[in-house]
Amino acid sequence: MMEFARFNRLLQAHVATIFKSQSTLFVTDLDKDKLWNLYLDSFPAGTNQLFRQRREYDCSCCRNFVKSFGNVVAIQNGRIVTIWDFKTHDSKYQQVIDALADFVRSARIRDVFVTKESGFGTDKNHERLEDGTVRAWHHFRVDLPRKFINTSSKSEASVMAEYRDVKNVFARSLTEISRDAIETVLDLIAQNSLYKGEEWQGALEHFRNLHIADRALPDTERDNYCWQTSVAVGGAVGKIRNTSMGVLLTDITNGDDLNEAVRKYEAIVAPTNYMRPQAIFTKKTIEQARQKISELGLLESLERRLATIEDITVNNILFANKDTLKQMSGDIFAELKKAAVASPKQFERVEEIPVEQFVKNILPRLTNVEVLLENQHIPNLVSLIAPQVTESPSMFKWDNGFSWAYNGNITDSMKQRVKAAGGNVDGVLRFSLQWNDNGDNQNDFDAHCVEPNNNHIYYPNKGQKHPSTGILDVDIIHPDRTQVAVENITWTDISRMQEGVYTFYVNNYSHRGGHSGFTAELEYDGQIHTYAYDRELRQGENIIVAKVKFSRKNGIDIIESLPSSTSSKTIWDIQTNEFHPVSVCMFSPNYWDERTGIGHRHYFFMLKGCQNTTQPNGFFNEFLREDLLQHKRVFEALGAKMRVAPCENQLSGLGFSSTKRNALVCKLQGHINRTVKVIF
Helix, strand or coil: CCCHHHHHHHHHHHHHHHHHHCCCCEEECCCHHHHHHHHHHCCCCCCCCEECCEECCCCHHHHHHHHHHCCEEEEECCEEEECCCCCCCCHHHHHHHHHHHHHHHHCCEEEECCECCCEEECCEEEEECCCCCEEEEECCEEECCHHHECCCCCCHHHHHHHHHHHHHHHHHHHHHCCHHHHHHHHHHHHCCCCCCHHHCHHHHHHHHHHHHHHHCCCHHHHHHHHHHHHHHHHHHHHCHHHCHHHHHHHHHHCCCCHHHHHHHHHHHHCCCCCCCCCCCCCHHHHHHHHHHHHHCCCCHHHCEEECEHHHCCHHHCCEECHHHHCCCCCCHHHHHHCCCCCCHHHHCCCCEEEHHHHHHHHHHHCCEEEEEECHHHHHHEEEEEEECCCCCCCCECCCCCCEEEECCCECCCHHHHHHHCCCCCCCCEEEEEEECCCCCCCCEEEEEEECCCCCEECHHHCCCCCCCCCEEEEECCCCCCCCCEEEEEEECCHHHCCCEEEEEEEEEEECCCCCCCEEEEEEECCEEEEEEECCCCCCCCEEEEEEEEEECCCEEEEEEECCCCCCCCEECCEECCEEEEEEEEEECHHHCCCCCCCCCCEEEEEECCCCCCCCCCCCCHHHECHHHHHHHHHHHHHHHHCCCCCCCCECEEEEEECCCCCEEEEEEECCCCEEEEEEC
16 A cells, blocks of 8 residues: 555645646635545545544644645646646545545636645654654645745735636626627727727737637636636736726627717717717628628719719709800700799899899899809808719719718818717807818817806816806817817707807917918807908917897897908919809709709809819718618718819809808899899
């Protein structure tokens, strides 16, 4: 029979191999008294007889070792290895350690093994017998390498709790975050559509690899994998679910709208003036959109170009001058005469004419029209855009394939920009500011309002709703060269607004070399007043845009406003504050072909020599058919990437929305020559 001393040396040799191959040990969750009793009871019959008062192997030193260190395990290849997993080639001891190994392995891991002890058990002690001889008693003993000893000031319990917390969160992260969500976020990071996403890329790629490995394991090994891996990766990756990135991953996993999920993430980590640089889309959404576009036969429709006069027919126009007529087919005079329903004499003395009357009763009788391009009309510059392949099907809510883009590459100017920046454009009263249209003015302009009770709404109280319901909800501080900057103040409840005078002004808080001015809008009851200031603002300079008197009975009355600038500038190859001949007048394409129309009507005055030198989007999401809106993020990106190149003979000029109050001075030639102001 093997001596116990040799048995202990085999145990020590086995444990030494575990120590050498592992950096972390674990303990299983079991009843330590049962473990000790199992040790005593597993000896073969007749091999653990009573010695004096107790069984031969029942000693306090060995009991202390088994109960303190007997449930320590390692994890190798996803499976538990106990300190009892070795061969003795001795039937008595092998039966004991096999029973202990099975019992320890049957329990789940409870904690990481943490101790301040340098070792466990007693190698041997001595007893002096009655006859004077000394007997050596051998016991279990294991000495720990330094790497397994907790030398920090933290208690064993607190260190174990930290490990346990990381493991539990890591397990939840693997369970509650889907692989698809991880890939989606990595796609967003790759296309630079996620604020500070690049800071998460390494951790997220690591977590993806761990996620893949976890899913490949049988269920019986996944808990062990979580314990071993959570220790190896630490809190940065192990507790990813509890981070801002974890919020985004969980929301996407739960099926939340991708744009809304990203907005929530950015609300946690992004500054208040952050604007996402690109549309949100992923490889998966791109593939889904590509399949849908292909199924509908719309691949050719994506290619866009600036429209020319040859693209349109007489059915699409309201007026064309003589030079333009030569380039068009059809009997234009016959078409125009159909629309004439009144004698032009009744308008001889009219100075201001509503646009509806102008289109219906005056325009059809004219031979030439010139319009005064004022500085305040710069946001109204517009281009008509056609499909590159003429016969390609329409992607839009209307039947034809034509679209349009205003100056600044938007469909409805400043109001849309404010809305895109998170501002409320649906209030009772709105004051909006816009600058840096051409990327040449990175100054920090601020919108201000002083209410009748001298309450001041401006940047220090941004986001704060005042008793009047007035609030500054957009404040751009550092516009870059690709960003048209906006600010916005709005009121939402007329019953709480103070009656009296409201003063709106713009302050140059920080001059950073910009020499241009700004554009501002004041909207009340659906009417928009636009003001342009073209001069440079000095550091700290205030420019009053408007003073208005408000009453609940009469609404607003403008008692003072920014004067119109008389300086001229070149924009789109034409001069402001000069008259320019109109080549074609038309409705926006959504109102062509004598149909009722879809959405807001726009009135286009295409100007001779007007050349859009920018690269506008070929289309915008608000134009798309309903069956394409499920892919709106991809289309938003496609519209930006597939921009329209400049060309000569383009149809560009001025556009006016039916929803905005505006005016245009026109010189008219026909049966009677006169100058009128068309009111929109």
